[in-house]
Amino acid sequence: xxxxxxxxxxxxxxxxxFQSSLALSESQINIWRxxxxxxxxxxxxxxxxxxxxxxxxxxxxxxxxxxxxRIPKDTTQIKEVWTYNCGPYQFNATLTFHGSxxxxxxxxxxxxxxxxxxxxxxxxxNKKSDNK
Numbered sequence: 001x002x003x004x005x006x007x008x009x010x011x012x013x014x015x016x017x018f019q020s021s022l023a024l025s026e027s028q029i030n031i032w033r034x035x036x037x038x039x040x041x042x043x044x045x046x047x048x049x050x051x052x053x054x055x056x057x058x059x060x061x062x063x064x065x066x067x068x069x070r071i072p073k074d075t076t077q078i079k080e081v082w083t084y085n086c087g088p089y090q091f092n093a094t095l096t097f098h099g100s101x102x103x104x105x106x107x108x109x110x111x112x113x114x115x116x117x118x119x120x121x122x123x124x125x126n127k128k129s130d131n132k
Contacts (some may be wrong), residue, residue, distance in 0.1 A: 029105045030095050034084070035119020039095070043102045045080070048095065054096070055082035056116050079103070087115030 037051035051119045058083040081098040091107040111117075 027107055028110045029093075029107050032095075032105050032107075034093075034117055037067050037119055039102070039105070041102050041105065045097055045102075048077060048082075052084065052119060053116070056085040057083040059083075083108075085111040085113065085115065086117035087111045087113065089116060090115060093117065 034048075034052035034095060039048055054128050058115060061079045063077050063079075077098070082095045082097070084093045084095075088110055090111060092109060092111045094108055095102055096104045096106075096108045097104055
């Protein structure tokens, strides 16, 4: 009896620790600092691009939802996901756009290598054309 109580208690503690480690791996944020600029949910793609420069990774995700009872046809949603590598001492940022508006932001794991989160002026992905 005592062994089963201890086993249930240890299992409960393990599950709580496991869930908290998942929550720490990626958390939603409402405001993100990119260099000297502030990015927040609702900003436009062009605003984020001007403030932060191009992302390290850009993905396009498409989902199809079947609305059998409301609308007789499928609805396609296209979301664009931008990830900024913030270097080994800061958390990466993942920004999701629906249309041209910033829908959500998450901070993930630590980045690697050079940081691309210091604003558009310092972003090496921000290619400038030389007209010489």
